[in-house]
Amino acid sequence: xxxxxxxxxxxxxxxxxxxxxxxxxxxxxxxxxxxxxxxxxxxxxxxxxxxxxxxxxxxxxxxxxxxxxxxxxxxxxxxxxxxxxxxxxxxxxxxxxxxxxxxxxxxxxxxxxxxxxxxxxxxxxxxxxxxxxxxxxxxxxxxxxxxxxxxxxxxxxxxxxxxxxxxxxxxxxxxxxxxxxxxxxxxxxxxxxxxxxxxxxxxxxxxxxxxxxxxxxxxxxxxxxxxxxxxxxxxxxxxxxxxxxxxxxxxxxxxxxxxxxxxxxxxxxxxxxxxxxxxxxxxxxxxxxxxxxxxxxxxxxxxxxxxxxxxxxxxxxxxxxxxxxxxxxxxxxxxxxxxxxxxxxxxxxxxxxxxxxxxxxxxxxxxxxxxxxxxxxxxxxxxxxxxxxxxxxxxxxxxxxxxxxxxxxxxxxxxxxxxxxxxxxxxxxxxxxxxxxxxxxxxxxxxxxxxxxxxxxxxxxxxxxxxxxxxxxxxxxxxxxxxxxxxxxxxxxxxxxxxxxxxxxxxxxxxxxxxxxxxxxxxxxxxxxxxxxxxxxxxxxxxxxxxxxxxxxxxxxxxxxxxxxxxxxxxxxxxxxxxxxxxxxxxxxxxxxxxxxxxxxxxxxxxxxxxxxxxxxxxxxxxxxxxxxxxxxxxxxxxxxxxxxxxxxxxxxxxxxxxxxxxxxxxxxxxxxxxxxxxxxxxxxx
Numbered sequence: 131x132x133x134x135x136x137x138x139x140x141x142x143x144x145x146x147x148x149x150x151x152x153x154x155x156x157x158x159x160x161x162x163x164x165x166x167x168x169x170x171x172x173x174x175x176x177x178x179x180x181x182x183x184x185x186x187x188x189x190x191x192x193x194x195x196x197x198x199x200x201x202x203x204x205x206x207x208x209x210x211x212x213x214x215x216x217x218x219x220x221x222x223x224x225x226x227x228x229x230x231x232x233x234x235x236x237x238x239x240x241x242x243x244x245x246x247x248x249x250x251x252x253x254x255x256x257x258x259x260x261x262x263x264x265x266x267x268x269x270x271x272x273x274x275x276x277x278x279x280x281x282x283x284x285x286x287x288x289x290x291x292x293x294x295x296x297x298x299x300x301x302x303x304x305x306x307x308x309x310x311x312x313x314x315x316x317x318x319x320x321x322x323x324x325x326x327x328x329x330x331x332x333x334x335x336x337x338x339x340x341x342x343x344x345x346x347x348x349x350x351x352x353x354x355x356x357x358x359x360x361x362x363x364x365x366x367x368x369x370x371x372x373x374x375x376x377x378x379x380x381x382x383x384x385x386x387x388x389x390x391x392x393x394x395x396x397x398x399x400x401x402x403x404x405x406x407x408x409x410x411x412x413x414x415x416x417x418x419x420x421x422x423x424x425x426x427x428x429x430x431x432x433x434x435x436x437x438x439x440x441x442x443x444x445x446x447x448x449x450x451x452x453x454x455x456x457x458x459x460x461x462x463x464x465x466x467x468x469x470x471x472x473x474x475x476x477x478x479x480x481x482x483x484x485x486x487x488x489x490x491x492x493x494x495x496x497x498x499x500x501x502x503x504x505x506x507x508x509x510x511x512x513x514x515x516x517x518x519x520x521x522x523x524x525x526x527x528x529x530x531x532x533x534x535x536x537x538x539x540x541x542x543x544x545x546x547x548x549x550x551x552x553x554x555x556x557x558x559x560x561x562x563x564x565x566x567x568x569x570x571x572x573x574x575x576x577x578x579x580x581x582x583x584x585x586x587x588x589x590x591x592x593x594x595x596x597x598x599x600x601x602x603x604x605x606x607x608x609x610x611x612x613x614x615x616x617x618x619x620x621x622x623x624x625x626x627x628x629x630x631x632x633x634x635x636x637x638x639x640x641x642x643x644x645x646x647x648x649x650x651x652x653x654x655x656x657x658x659x660x661x662x663x664x665x666x667x668x669x670x671x672x673x674x675x676x677x678x679x680x681x682x683x684x685x686x687x688x689x690x691x692x693x694x695x696x697x698x699x700x701x702x703x704x705x706x707x708x709x710x711x712x713x714x715x716x717x718x719x720x721x722x723x724x725x726x727x728x729x730x731x732x733x734x735x736x737x738x739x740x741x742x743x744x745x746x747x748x749x750x751x752x753x754x755x756x757x758x759x760x761x762x763x764x765x766x767x768x769x770x771x772x773x774x775x776x777x778x779x780x781x782x783x784x785x786x787x788x789x790x791x792x793x794x795x796x797x798x799x800x801x802x803x804x805x806x807x808x809x810x811x812x813x814x815x816x
Contacts, residue, residue, distance in 0.1 A: 221290040248303040249360025259295035308358040333597030333605035345596035353521035359534040367517035374576035382421040460535035462519030471512035524590025570621035581607030654682035657691035679710035687716035690725035
């Protein structure tokens with residue numbers, strides 16, 4: 131039988147009294163503001179109704195503070211666990227992680243800063259809806275004094291409506307399910323390498339193109355973009371420079387995409403030349419050796435002109451090519467430097483000689499206009515960009531031709547495979563063999579100081595520093611690549627299983643259960659609540675115990691970390707009375723080590739848990755089934771009309787013969803309402 135308290139009857143009366151008011155403002159009837167969960171309506175209706183009803187009024191009135199205090203108290207000290215507490219959706223988990231205990235509101239500035247630590251920026255196209263929703267909320271709140279759209283303080287339902295369109299990506303970020311899970315630690319190592327390379331003063335500027343000799347030799351920028359869109363930049367990453375030879379793999383990719391490898395390589399070879407990049411030489415078949423040297427790149431441009439788009443004018447083929455570059459960069463800055471173009475064309479005697487030499491040997495397709503081809507080649511080399519854009523382009527190559535930030539499929543995977551193969555063997559001029567030996571990754575350098583490094587299926591990196599070595603490669607870029615591979619096991623032939631002297635930033639994929647237990651128990655013993663939150667959000671079973679049966683609650687209690695004890699019981703809902711191999715409870719551990727404040731809290735919690743068991747289980751039952759939980763929380767289910775698109779990791783039912791509950795994501799029980807299907811296994815949880 132369902133019990134009705136006087137308080138619930140009062141709520142029902144208030145609900146009936148406000149029915150017409152709710153309908154007038156576009157809310158579902160039966161919503162009880164401040165106590166029960168709302169169905170998530172469209173953001174604009176929700177915020178508009180909030181302005182009228184002061185539901186999201188961030189100015190704290192005595193009534194709002196009192197309601198928030200009661201809500202917090204009921205959530206933390208409820209007489210029995212509610213279904214909506216056990217099966218909170220992703221938005222609720224995130225809100226609880228960042229919300230202030232005093233105000234009950236979440237600071238969006240703090241939330242966005244936390245999102246940035248995972249590698250996701252505010253200008254990421256995949257969170258555009260979130261940022262637009264924040265601006266809408268700010269506008270509808272009449273641009274509150276002293277706050278901006280990104281520093282607002284929102285309450286639970288507004289926050290859920292704001293993040294709902296992008297919750298899949300956000301949940302994945304905070305669950306550390308990206309290719310680099312611990313992005314913060316990885317970034318620190320990259321910064322160390324960057325600073326070591328900054329002290330390198332070797333090399334000199336390219337002087338055979340007058341405009342390139344004007345670069346600042348102290349410029350040094352580095353940008354990283356993973357295949358999941360995690361971004362990091364340091365140094366002169368916004369300073370524009372021209373692509374030069376870094377454009378060659380991109381034009382080659384376009385030709386492969388439109389013509390196929392059979393046609394393209396009937397005109398240009400695939401072998402390293404073993405000669406200078408601008409030398410007057412062809413292979414034994416009277417073809418340029420590969421598309422990464424000047425002769426091969428000029429021939430690739432002729433294929434673009436004569437075969438890919440034969441009906442286009444010179445201006446149209448340039449715009450067409452630039453559009454491909456922009457798609458690869460996810461809309462980042464791609465421009466054109468006319469001064470470099472004119473300078474390069476005026477100092478292009480060797481390149482013109484290559485063109486005439488290939489025309490003499492009938493290398494070009496029919497109807498080729500050599501002057502137009504040469505101008506198009508110089509234009510591709512004179513396209514202007516920066517490290518930020520080129521790192522996304524490199525990440526698109528690492529991601530099989532799909533841009534990580536826009537998720538647009540630009541090239542077919544087979545095309546990218548062929549491009550990376552040529553880059554691996556021919557990408558760094560006459561240093562390509564040594565680079566493949568030392569670094570073992572596809573790369574392409576340019577005489578403007580750029581170095582594009584691709585780590586397939588992981589990330590793209592672009593380094594820019596104008597001083598070059600005698601072979602035309604950036605000295606700081608080469609040093610960075612070599613130090614990167616010496617620190618991380620990114621070399622294509624590194625052994626991922628047995629190579630212990632290198633770091634693997636993808637390590638969580640290979641972690642064992644034992645290591646997870648060690649990390650969990652160490653976090654509890656050291657009082658690191660932040661680490662416990664991370665373990666909780668990643669879906670780890672917080673009830674895991676070591677060989678002696680000691681759980682995280684045992685360790686936190688024995689060390690006197692009250693905040694950890696509260697977090698484990700209130701947020702993770704772990705059992706308060708697990709026994710270790712000697713029969714000791716967490717409260718016994720706290721008492722043995724003289725932590726009276728922890729003892730007091732655990733005893734009060736045990737008393738409330740006993741009362742909860744008596745209410746939910748009038749008969750002696752050793753373990754609860756899923757049906758028992760459904761009966762005990764019927765009232766909560768009826769007051770929760772719908773759920774978020776992303777369910778959360780839920781505490782699965784107690785294991786037979788044990789009082790422990792597991793916070794691992796449960797597909798079968800991942801619904802928080804009667805409106806969701808219990809057997810829906812297609813929705814990922816947080």
